[in-house]
Amino acid sequence: MNIALLANPTAGKGRKAGLLPEVVARLRAGGHTVDVVTAGSRDAMVDLGRQAVADGRAVVAMGGDGTVHLGLQAVAGTGAPFGIVPAGTGNDFAVRLGLPGDTLAAAEAIAAHTRTTSIDLAKVSGGGTTAWFGAVMAAGFDAFVNERANRMRWPRGPQRYNLAIVAELLALRSRRYQMRIDEVESEFDSVLVAIGNTESYGGGFRIVPGADPTDGLLDVVVAEPLSRRTLMRLRPKVFKGTHVEDPRVSTFRARRIELAAEGVTAYADGERICPLPVTIECVPGALNLIG
Missing domain, CATH: 2.60.200.40 (Tumour Suppressor Smad4)
Structure with missing residues (x-):
């Protein structure tokens, strides 16, 4: 895969920001191309994720539920592969999907992926x-x-x-x-x-x-x-x-x-x-x- 890694260094109070280089290394060890994507605002992060999808890339979100939420705005309904490397405080979505809770173990699982799974999402609309x-x-x-x-x-x-x-x-x-x-x-x-x-x-x-x-x-x-x-x-x-x-x-x-x-x-x-x-x-x- 050609992966755009949406990374939030402040997720989980920044405790796992130092793991970013190792996450990249483990994804690349699976033979994937990885580019780290960060942005100064939520909207900019979503825009970069959407551009990655338009370029035919997979999107992986490294962070907590907030970072995953931004990634979903980019990939939902597009068919683009999406991975989660939990690095937040709660990581509720990843946990309930049965994904590895450990940051590096999750990166290894994505690197070695052999399948994707179709998951439902909810779409909320109101006030424009x-x-x-x-x-x-x-x-x-x-x-x-x-x-x-x-x-x-x-x-x-x-x-x-x-x-x-x-x-x-x-x-x-x-x-x-x-x-x-x-x-x-x-x-x-x-x-x-x-x-x-x-x-x-x-x-x-x-x-x-x-x-x-x-x-x-x-x-x-x-x-x-x-x-x-x-x-x-x-x-x-x-x-x-x-x-x-x-x-x-x-x-x-x-x-x-x-x-x-x-x-x-x-x-x-x-x-x-x-x-x-x-x-x-x-x-x-x-x-x-x-x-």
Whole structure:
């Protein structure tokens, strides 16, 4: 293969940036041509990925879920081979696809690849924006946490996210949602809505357990209005996926979802997409995954 390696040296707090030369070496050891691609902005990285696809190259993303998300924008629906070298903090998408979690082992697996696998992706559209995601779209409490954390300039690092959680818990209130799942319409109050192609986000939170990226469907989880205490009691259960056993949590499965609510911004793969309303569709086989 002729590989464009999209590399994010800041992924995972930069702890694995020093592995980049060895990742390149192991990919080249498989007989592949490798060029490292970096950019100063998200849009520039996507543009470079799309140019690589236009040039007939495979794309490999080295980084966390955010870097993978950028790579998906370049390759989705094109048939271009796509590989993941996890080097972030959570790496949810790679983990749920069963790919090697070790950075160098993942590079070796790509270098020795003998097949590709067709994987579903989700496409979200709204407000003039269209984006692809591989893992989970949040449109409730966790989306508000992300939105608040992105606005904060202090403190830096994970503590900022922790403070955002506390602030959003204090501000917790339900929103009124309108949802159309395939041909069924509903209206409800909720504090948490998540739509998943794979089952986890946030470094292992199995928010939509059982989501299968090869079944042509998306999984939806909706939580009724909950108190702060109840929400925090449910949160640890999300690591096991047992929160869906609670009668206040509903699950659905669909090919297409339309979702609307005032004052809610959608986040997918941890990245800001756009304010609701949005339409989310499962696109079977949109990703040609190496491995």
